[in-house]
Amino acid sequence: MKQFKVLFFLVPNFIFGDSFPEVHNTESTTDADPPSAEESAKSFSLEKGIKVKVWASEPMVQNPIAMAWDKHGKMWVAENYTYGSRKVRFDLSLRDRVIVLSDEDGDGRADARKVFTDQLQMLTSVEIGYGGVWLMCPPKLLFIPDRNGDLVPDGEPQVMLDGFDVARGNYHNFANGLRWGPDGWLYGRCGHSCPGRIGVPGTPNELRYPIDGGIWRYNPRRKVVEVLAHGTVNPWGHDWDEHGELFFINTVIGHMWHMIPGAHYRESGSGASQNPLIYERMPQHADHFHYDTNLAWHQSRYGAADDFGGGHAHVGMAIYQADHFPSEWRNRLLTWNQHGRRLNRERLKRDGSGYVGKHETDVFFNSDEWFRGMEVSVGPDGAIYGLDWSDTGECHDHTGVHRKSGRIYKFFHGENPVADLSVIENGFYDPEAIIRNPNIWYFRHWLKAIANRNLSDSEKTVEVCKLILKEKNELASIRLKAMWGLHAMGFLNYDVMLNDPNEHIRTWAIRLLVDELLIDTLFGPLKLTPEVMPKVERRFVQLAKTDPSALVRLTLATVLQRLHIESRGELAKALSSRSEDKNDHNLPFVVWAGITPLVELDPKKILEVARATEWPNLRTWIARALTERSKENPIAFDYLLKLAGDQPEQADSLLAGIERAVLGIKGFEKPPRWDEVSSKLKGNPNALRMSVLLGDEDAIGQMEKLVLDLDAAIEARRHTMKILIDSNSPNLKSICENLLQETEMKIWGARGLSKFEGDETAEMLISSLKDFELDEMEEVVEILCGRVNWTDALLTNLEEGKVSKSLISPYHALQIKSLQNEDLEKRLNMSWGLVRTSPEYLTKRKEELRIELNTDSLHEADLKKGSLLYDQKCSGCHQLYGRGGYLGPDLTGSGRANLDYLLENIVDPNSAVSGDYRMNVLSLKNGRVLSGMIAGQDRNSLTLRMPGAESVVSKADIRQRETLPYSIMPSGLLDSLKKEERRDLIAYLMHTQPVN
Secondary structure, three states: OOOOOOOHOOOOOOOOOOOOOOOOOOOOOOOOOOHHHHHHOOOOOOOOOEEEEEEEEEOOOOOOEEEOOOOOOOEEEEEEEOOOOOOOOOOOOOOOEEEEEEEEOOOOOOOEEEEEEEEEEOOEEEEEEEOOOEEEOOOOEEEOOOOOOOOOOOOOEEEEOOOOOOOOOOOOOOOOEEEEOOOOEEEEEOOOOOEEEEEEOOOOOHHHHEOOOOOOOOEOOOOEEEEEEEEOOOOOOEEEEEOOOEEEEEEEEOOEEEOOOOOEEOOOOOOOOOOOOOOEEOOOOOOOOOOOOOHHHHOOOOOOOOOOOOOOOEEEEEEEOOOOOOHOOOOOOEEEEEOOOOEEEEEEEEOEEEEEEEEEEEEOOOOOOOOOEEEEEEEOOEEEEEEEEOOOOOOOOOOOOOOOOEEEEEEOOOOOOOOOOOOOOOOOOOHHHHHOOOOOHHHHHHHHHHHHOOHHHHHHHHHHHHHHHHOOOOHHHHHHHHHHHHHHOOOOHHHHOOOOHHHHHHHOOOOOOOOOOOOOEEOOOOOOOOOHHHHHHHHHHHHHOOOOOHHHHHHHHHHHOOOHHHHHHEEEEEEEOOHHEEEEEEEOHHHHHHHHHHHHOHHHHHHHHHHHHHHHHHHHHHHHHHHHOOOHHHHHHHHHHHHHHOHHHHHHHHHHHHHHHOOOOOOOOOOOOHHHHHHOOOOHHHHHHHHHHOOHHHHHHHHHHHHHHOOOOOOHHHHHHHHHHHHOOOOOHHHHHHHHOOOOOOHHHHHHHHHOOOHHHHHHHHHHHHOOHHHHHHHHHHOOOHHHHHHHHHHHHHHOOOOHHOOHHHHHHHHHOOOOOOHHHHHHHHHOOOOOOOOHHHHHHHHHHHHHOHHHHHHHOOHHHHHHHHHHHHOOOEEOEEEEEOOOOOOOOOOOOOOHHHHHHHHHHOOOOOOEEEEEEEEEOOOOEEEEEEEOOOOOOEEEOOOOEEEEEEEEEEEEEEEEEEOOOOOOOHHHHHHHHHHHHHHHHHOOOOOO
């Protein structure tokens, strides 16, 4: 028996201990245990011909969080016990472990179990390969050697990577998901709420890859790591299709994504990238959501999210590539829908440069409230295996953890299949049988194995792979397997493959040609200069100009971020000159990300791209970036303006970027060339807008006349007023005072007056408060709470009874607190009420509200009144059924049906605050104080999102910027309501459908 001693100093991820700690349940919502595994299995609703067996259950397996297979058909399961409730986060008195299960007699049930290691903590994933076991235990990627595969560690765990931080405010979006790719790299995932800087231990900070969500990969031979794609919320499943395209699933903002190297994907929260040159980010690749966000709210039903797919949370993913299930299952993406308790099934369809996900019939519905699908995998027998965490908690586990349960189900069609593992054993003697096997499982294990064998064992394999790859009429999926095999053994001629007639072969030839060139980080190139490859680069430019495949062109676009900066301009120009791609879902985003370094280092080349392309988004981003740097590089900016005049038919895209940049630059002066350009663009409304922003008196006069014209269209007047506010029109104050008298324009008058600081302006706004609509009234109070002297006036009117206490919301109280004026805060507490935030009070208050909001009380609620209260108190920040604001998280798919979830988040919103939702306070030089969430930023400005509005603020106008430790969600929301109002609001939020 081998001896395995674990290094004690490497805690908390692996620890020394002789006996496994006794696990305990902390489930707070019920004292009951889950139904038996057999009962839960009977809760599945299955299509005709499909059956399910309990492959394993407690006590054989508990709290399964991930699984992987070895080449012997054994399932390795990661059991996580240390994940705790919201307050505990991780219970480090416990440990996690890896067990190995197998079905030795082939009856469809696991009958053998072995513990590989039980010395781990914070374990999220397991994978097998390259002589051992790979374990994701944030903040580290660990490797435990097991060279002879006897399921006994050969030595101490080794730290292969570190820097996968676990955020204090949001601890469930951390690194996870280890899987080997067809290129020989180990791939993983990470949620954006746990940003870090990853690298091999000892890597200096400047050479580490920052990670802010997305997909990363590690090469075990070269010991190199890179972050491939950035963003999304919490990816927790990925797989490759038959052509080696990687897809992954996600929660909240869209469930299905095509992994494109170098892409910057959307995130939740502010949506702002940390990279100030990434102005917009790529949306998801499905044409649908699994909950209703697109239709009007009254057309949605929460219970009828069944019609959309079940909900926003997705866990685990596999693309079915076997022949056990009927043919309509092949190449379908499968993922567990947590709230819908079913398996979503998606069809992947080629679309433009990539793919689009099409929703097909959902399967494997489970009516057991304890069912929590955690991972899905296709086994060597072609059956589908699913992990069940077995708990009543949902995404943000605030109710504790039921650690003593866990199930693994085996789904199959017809008779229980039994794997023929001799196929993998004979693979080196008959490689063609492996390559042609309809179950990708065998090829993936064979591919890992041949990468570790010497040439004498591989001569026949090389010969077979070359013959298959040479056969142009063969299926691309078969030829690709041969191609990946040759790459693994070092015998692939990449250059020849660039001429192949199949787009997937050409795509992979490009990827493998640049496989050893490091990709840019989230912020741009690493401080390592890649070599220039003139011959290859010329070939890439030629392909960009002539290749008929948009997928190939997308792959070339991803290459930009691996090339020397000097080599990027020509390839980008060739790609962006393809007018057929101007509305493509992916290409403009990826090309822009690849050429952002040119903004500073070679603006001439980026201007050549702007002249050559018709892609509107790309032109707008280029124009914005160059305008932001117009002071440092006036020659490039002058050329940009000339380009706008030379291309009047395409000028709008450039003007949009110039305008957005000008809004963020304080004191931007009219450029000498502008009069020449505006004369060429005469009649263009966007050019007129630009003239106003640049202080052109004639243009300003036209717009001032329009905004005061009662016969003009109301939307045109509002649009024009925004321009006058943004441009600080010289007559703005008098215009605003006039508009305060007009019902449909009075809120625009208030918005304009927010720029002026006199006490008389505050009194004017306060005296007219009663004339505003309710939602407008809240915005006016928000404006008043943005200056110390205006807040003083507001509180004076409150103290004198001239303003109703009900007009001040908890958010306004939070604004006043952000002013950091002791006298104002004391007066607020006296006249409006004290917001108590001590942990002792909040714990006590939650318990009081649990008693108050009991089942009988909620049964008496008036849901219509609750809906109105939602509009008044919540919709300014939150979406629910497509209705409301975007300052806070979308509530549609949250765990709001649970009272504890609501009380935890409403009463104590500061207990765990994600960085996205912290209060940011901007103290301006003119005395105004703005509070909200940073929704975007560039070189010169910040975009601050507040309830019901966004404001672009020049950094030059900011005296001080502070990110507070507490949430933009104020405490005390429920305390400001009467008992019946609390009941009605909570009942509505818990209700399973909207109320008209």
